[in-house]
Each structure stands twice: as C-alpha cells, then as structure tokens.
Amino acid sequence: MNYIDKETILESITLTQALAYDGIEIKRNRTACMFCNASRGDTLKVEEPVFFCHKCNAKGNVINYWMNTRHLSFPAAIDNLASAFGLSVEGISSEEMNNIRLAREEKKRQKEQKEREKALLRKRLDVKYDAILKWYKEKAFVEPFSPHPQYKRAEYLLYVIGDILDKMFDRNKDIQEWAYGVGSKIMLGELDYESNPNVKIRAEL
Numbered sequence: 001m002n003y004i005d006k007e008t009i010l011e012s013i014t015l016t017q018a019l020a021y022d023g024i025e026i027k028r029n030r031t032a033c034m035f036c037n038a039s040r041g042d043t044l045k046v047e048e049p050v051f052f053c054h055k056c057n058a059k060g061n062v063i064n065y066w067m068n069t070r071h072l073s074f075p076a077a078i079d080n081l082a083s084a085f086g087l088s089v090e091g092i093s094s095e096e097m098n099n100i101r102l103a104r105e106e107k108k109r110q111k112e113q114k115e116r117e118k119a120l121l122r123k124r125l126d127v128k129y130d131a132i133l134k135w136y137k138e139k140a141f142v143e144p145f146s147p148h149p150q151y152k153r154a155e156y157l158l159y160v161i162g163d164i165l166d167k168m169f170d171r172n173k174d175i176q177e178w179a180y181g182v183g184s185k186i187m188l189g190e191l192d193y194e195s196n197p198n199v200k201i202r203a204e205l
C-alpha cells in the first residue's frame with residue numbers, strides 16, 4: 001500500500017526541484033540530457049510538469065525522471081521521492097514511511113526466497129521421481145515371480161511424488177501448501193511410508 005500516491009507527488013514536487021536535488025541546473029528551460037549524455041548541447045527541455053529531449057526522445061514527468069535516473073519501479077520511485085523530499089501524509093513521517101518501505105522490501109525478499117526454495121524442492125522431487133522410475137523399470141521386475149522387496153515402496157513413492165507435484169500447482173493455495181509440506185518431508189526422509197501411508201497422507205488434506 002502506498003501512503004503517498006502519484007497525484008500527491010506530482011502536486012508537491014516539481015521537475016525543476018527534482019533536477020536541483022540531483023545538482024542539475026536549468027538555464028532558459030534547458031539542460032544537458034542525462035539519458036543520452038553523448039549528445040552535445042542542452043537538448044533536454046523542461047516545461048513543467050514534463051521534460052522532453054529532442055535528441056533521444058526521452059520524456060516524462062518528475063516520477064519518470066526519478067524512475068529512469070535511479071532504475072526504480074513506479075511505486076519505488078514514488079516512495080523514494082517522498083522520502084527524499086520529506087513528504088508525509090496523515091501524520092506519517094518520512095522516517096516511518098521509510099520503515100514501511102523497508103518492511104515491504106523485506107517481505108518481498110522473503111517471498112522471492114520462498115519461491116526459490118519451492119522451485120528447488122520441485123526440481124529435487126522431479127529428480128527423485130525419475131531416479132525411482134528408472135530403478136522401478138530396471139530392477140523391480142527383473143524376476144517377475146519374486147519382485148524386489150522394495151518395489152511396492154517404489155510404486156507407492158511414484159504415486160505420492162507424482163500426486164504432490166501435481167498438487168503443488170493446485171488452484172487451492174491450502175492444497176499447494178500441503179503439497180510443499182509433504183514434499184519437504186519426503187526429501188528429508190521424514191515421511192513414514194511404512195505405516196499405512198495412504199491414510200496418513202490423505203488425513204492431512
């Protein structure tokens with residue numbers, strides 16, 4: 001949630017102020033373009049509330065300027081501008097806003113970390129599935145009349161891993177979470193396959 005919105009920024013901070021913040025002076029509404037600084041001359045024209053470069057066609061308002069000079073997303077640029085210019089809304093100081101922003105970034109970081117862990121878990125389960133399937137095809141039926149003692153377990157594991165890999169993409173988030181939980185247990189060897197696994201697995205749903 002943004003406490004400062006786009007309109008507040010555009011009403012409160014001029015392009016000229018943002019340029020001045022970056023130490024850029026405007027003479028007769030013009031300055032050197034920071035987006036195509038290879039070109040000579042003051043090609044960037046500032047006509048509040050927008051800028052325009054006739055060399056590289058860069059254009060926009062103060063938020064676009066902030067985004068492009070700092071490689072920020074739109075919401076991040078708004079937060080960052082608000083902090084830089086000490087803007088606050090309804091008693092929220094820029095310091096508090098900064099904390100809100102940091103908390104938001106931390107949450108995003110944790111979410112990304114979790115997504116990476118989930119992807120890794122899926123990959124490891126895929127590898128395990130393939131390994132069991134290979135074993136199953138090669139070893140389980142070598143002697144058809146006396147199957148390998150582990151073959152039932154392999155069969156069951158193939159069923160469970162296949163099932164939870166599907167359920168990791170279930171539309172229901174709770175089922176997804178459950179599938180990742182069981183997947184982790186399998187990889188940690190914590191799943192008790194021996195004691196009536198079907199009942200155990202199904203009971204958790």
Ligand SMILES: [Zn+2]
Pocket residue numbers: 033034035036037043044053054055056057058
């Ligand atoms: Zn330019």
